[in-house]
Amino acid sequence: MSEYESHEYDVVVIGAGGAGLRAAIEAARSGSKTAIICKSLLGKAHTVMAEGGAAAALGNADDRDGWKVHFKDTMKGGKYLNNWRMAQIHAQESADRIRELEQWGAVFDRTPAGLINQRNFGGHTYPRLAHVADSTGLEIIRTLQEKGIHSGIDIFMEYTVSHLLQDEDGTCTGCVAYNRVDGAMHAYSAKSTVLATGGITRCWSVCSGSWEYTGDGHALALNAGAELIDMEFVQFHPTGMVWPPSVRGILVTEGVRGEGGVLRNSEGKRFMFDNVPEMFKGDHAETEEEATEWVRQVVAGEKASVRRPPELLTRDVVAKAINKEVAEGRGSTHGGAYLDIANQRSAEEIIAKLPSMHHQFRELAGVDITKEPMEVGPTAHYVMGGVRVDAESQESTVNGLFAAGEVASGLHGANRLGGNSLSDLITFGKRAGEHAAKRADTLAQPGIEDAQVQSAITEMLAPLNREGGENPGLIYDEMRDMMQAKVGIIRTKEEMTEAMDDLAAFNERQAACFPGTSRKYNSGWHQALDLKNMVDVSTAATLAALTREESRGGHTRDDFPGEIEEWGKILNIIHMENGE
Numbered sequence: 001m002s003e004y005e006s007h008e009y010d011v012v013v014i015g016a017g018g019a020g021l022r023a024a025i026e027a028a029r030s031g032s033k034t035a036i037i038c039k040s041l042l043g044k045a046h047t048v049m050a051e052g053g054a055a056a057a058l059g060n061a062d063d064r065d066g067w068k069v070h071f072k073d074t075m076k077g078g079k080y081l082n083n084w085r086m087a088q089i090h091a092q093e094s095a096d097r098i099r100e101l102e103q104w105g106a107v108f109d110r111t112p113a114g115l116i117n118q119r120n121f122g123g124h125t126y127p128r129l130a131h132v133a134d135s136t137g138l139e140i141i142r143t144l145q146e147k148g149i150h151s152g153i154d155i156f157m158e159y160t161v162s163h164l165l166q167d168e169d170g171t172c173t174g175c176v177a178y179n180r181v182d183g184a185m186h187a188y189s190a191k192s193t194v195l196a197t198g199g200i201t202r203c204w205s206v207c208s209g210s211w212e213y214t215g216d217g218h219a220l221a222l223n224a225g226a227e228l229i230d231m232e233f234v235q236f237h238p239t240g241m242v243w244p245p246s247v248r249g250i251l252v253t254e255g256v257r258g259e260g261g262v263l264r265n266s267e268g269k270r271f272m273f274d275n276v277p278e279m280f281k282g283d284h285a286e287t288e289e290e291a292t293e294w295v296r297q298v299v300a301g302e303k304a305s306v307r308r309p310p311e312l313l314t315r316d317v318v319a320k321a322i323n324k325e326v327a328e329g330r331g332s333t334h335g336g337a338y339l340d341i342a343n344q345r346s347a348e349e350i351i352a353k354l355p356s357m358h359h360q361f362r363e364l365a366g367v368d369i370t371k372e373p374m375e376v377g378p379t380a381h382y383v384m385g386g387v388r389v390d391a392e393s394q395e396s397t398v399n400g401l402f403a404a405g406e407v408a409s410g411l412h413g414a415n416r417l418g419g420n421s422l423s424d425l426i427t428f429g430k431r432a433g434e435h436a437a438k439r440a441d442t443l444a445q446p447g448i449e450d451a452q453v454q455s456a457i458t459e460m461l462a463p464l465n466r467e468g469g470e471n472p473g474l475i476y477d478e479m480r481d482m483m484q485a486k487v488g489i490i491r492t493k494e495e496m497t498e499a500m501d502d503l504a505a506f507n508e509r510q511a512a513c514f515p516g517t518s519r520k521y522n523s524g525w526h527q528a529l530d531l532k533n534m535v536d537v538s539t540a541a542t543l544a545a546l547t548r549e550e551s552r553g554g555h556t557r558d559d560f561p562g563e564i565e566e567w568g569k570i571l572n573i574i575h576m577e578n579g580e
Contacts, residue, residue: 002457004176004185006448009035009154010440011433012175012190014161014217017045018137018425019405019432020196021144026433027194028151032440035154035188037177039197039212042157043145046198046210047425050137051356052255053119053129054426055419056094060111061118061127062303067091069125074420076279077123077314078384078413079553080568081230085391086411086428094423097430098130106143108132112301120258120298123314123417125283127298134255134356140422159186161216162529163456164193164224164401165449172224172400173446176456180526183519185460187453191443192436195221195387195396195403196429200537201234204380204488205480208240208251214530215537217407221387222536226396228574230409231385231537232544233554235416236489238318240379242336247364249379252339252357254418256374257311259353260295260344263322263337264373265330271337272310275321284310295344316415316554319378323489326377336377342370378489382421384412384554385544388573393435394428397575400439404432414553461519463528469514472528479506479534487542492559496546503542507535544572 011027013020016038027034038045057070071091075082102108102116108130109117118127132139149155158180165174165187174190197217201209222228239252257263265271276284284307285291291309298304311318322337332338341350347370351358354369361367361374386409387396394402405425412420463472479502486499510531515524550564551557 002185002454002461004187004453004457006187006189007035008189008445009033010190011192011194011436012037012188013194013196013433014175015196015198015405016042016155017047017196017198017405018140018144018422019429020194021141021148022426022429023194023196023404023433023436024153025144025148025151026430027437028153030434030437032437035156037156037159037161037175037188039160039180039216040158042155043141045141046213047141047422048138049208049210049251050422051134051251051253052121052258053131053136053419054098054140054422055121055124055128055417056098056130056423057091057128058095058098058116058118058130060115064303065126065128067095070128073124074411074417075413077415077417079415079563080413081552081571082413083391083410089391090411090420090424090427094427097423097426101140101143101426104143104147106139119255120308120312121254121418122257122312122318124419129258129419131255133352134253134354137422140426156186160526160529161220162460164220165452166224167446170225170398172398174448176453178460181521183522185457187448189446189448191400191440191445193401194432194436195401195407196405197407199383199406200541201380201383203480203483203534203538203541205484206240206249207380208237208249209380215533217403218386218540219533219536221396221398221401221403222540222574222576224398224401225576226398226401227388228409228540229385229388229571230413231383231541231574232548232572233384233414234380234541235315235382235384235554236319236378237381238315238322238378239339239376240381241365242332242375242377243334243365250360250364251379251381252374252376253354254315256339256341256354256357259341260298261311261339261341262309262344263311263318263339265325265337266332267330271325272313272318272321275317275324276310276313277317280313280317284308284313299345314415315418319489320556322377332375334375336375338373339376340373342372382406382416383541384414384416385409385541392431394432395435402432402436404428414555460529463513463515463525464517464519466512466514469512470509472510472513472515472524472531475506475509475513475531476527479538483538487538487545490556490558491545492557493546496542499542500539500546503535503539510535540574544574547572
């Protein structure tokens with residue numbers, strides 16, 4: 001029998017990004033004994049990668065804005081596959097969540113009148129993103145951490161949750177985790193469990209996600225019997241770095257375009273004017289003169305009286321337009337497009353508004369963005385799909401299991417608007433924590449079933465007990481390359497059918513890989529365990545993409561171009577039966 005340490009909590013939150021911290025804060029404020037379990041160090045959450053701002057209809061930069069406009073923009077951007085009630089709650093409550101962060105110490109950029117400033121972003125009718133230069137996610141994490149550590153929350157850093165515990169009725173009763181430093185095993189009894197583990201984009205080789213983004217929460221929920229929806233909708237952010245190869249995929253914030261940056265191909269043509277879909281034509285400029293006037297008005301602090309530049313179309317549209325330019329031979333030197341802010345704003349304005357981008361390109365690519373254009377291209381950035389949750393409470397289809405943030409699904413539909421991610425975290429993180437605590441108030445502490453824990457530990461230790469096998473790192477790299485090639489931004493039935501076969505083979509390979517025998521500081525062991533989750537979520541995403549025979553939002557089928565009306569009323573729901 002393997003040894004493990006046991007713990008008892010009212011609410012256990014898995015993940016310490018914006019959603020996890022906000023959920024834990026709310027649960028603790030409600031009187032619940034609360035713990036956070038996080039895969040990395042506190043503060044190393046992927047939330048810090050969200051640079052441009054948090055969308056909320058404060059109306060500070062343009063008083064024509066309001067929750068109804070925000071709701072409309074979110075539904076339109078999501079191609080109306082959104083859960084309308086989640087979109088309504090988000091539009092109505094996100095402004096209060098931003099003001100709450102301000103009360104807790106978040107230092108947002110200000111208007112001349114001293115209000116929280118807001119910038120333009122793709123798909124938003126009015127300037128709506130509350131921001132801290134181009135480091136907004138970092139400031140939100142800093143603020144929530146500061147609030148969280150004074151809220152009496154226990155924090156388990158560098159622990160990975162491998163299994164959820166369930167009673168005979170399937171109700172979630174806690175989880176099993178291991179310490180990534182020394183390999184020690186831990187079991188947690190919880191009246192309510194909140195998944196806040198983020199996304200899955202590490203399953204693609206060109207991505208903006210850091211190493212933690214291996215779909216752990218999606219896989220935990222799926223294996224516990226929860227339903228996943230919208231897994232075919234993966235957002236390829238249009239602007240990731242494309243050069244040098246060592247930094248390929250690192251995010252270039254949409255804030256560059258929100259501050260007036262323009263996209264050009266190798267011929268110098270501003271190609272987005274040729275790529276405005278019919279449904280967006282009334283919202284975006286048709287001439288360079290009109291787009292230039294929009295920039296002038298924004299820089300002058302005036303209410304924009306002309307239509308937005310086409311660079312501020314939704315992310316799916318811009319990403320596919322860049323992809324088209326590259327495919328037709330008009331791409332940049334290293335296979336992307338040129339993003340130019342240098343000829344739109346002064347060097348002083350660029351450094352003040354986009355300090356992180358200025359530093360990032362200077363240090364990583366040797367490019368001064370105040371003088372030269374950036375080379376950018378699509379990068380796997382966000383999954384709209386995830387755990388199906390109740391709009392009001394964020395509880396999944398498994399009793400006692402809640403989800404918030406990127407691991408949950410419903411708000412964004414087929415495509416997420418930039419900036420809606422950060423306000424999603426704090427809006428639904430609060431609701432998940434609140435309702436998890438309410439549920440915990442009504443229940444006795446569940447017991448920890450030793451047989452379940454021992455079974456989980458046996459599975460975790462299995463890679464260490466094998467006698468030889470492949471290096472898990474090789475499988476990891478090959479699988480990511482395969483997903484990039486066959487389930488990337490443009491998809492076909494033939495390639496995705498091959499991908500399903502490939503994933504079955506990768507599953508066999510991961511089940512036989514060998515990372516060595518030590519539990520201590522063994523990154524190969526961690527990767528071996530991540531691989532199973534990556535196979536599960538990659539299979540879910542590929543299966544959903546194969547099933548949806550149309551192109552909509554973040555899902556583009558080369559063999560089914562364009563939207564098909566009946567598919568606009570259908571959600572793909574994925575769940576496991578008998579472990580498959």
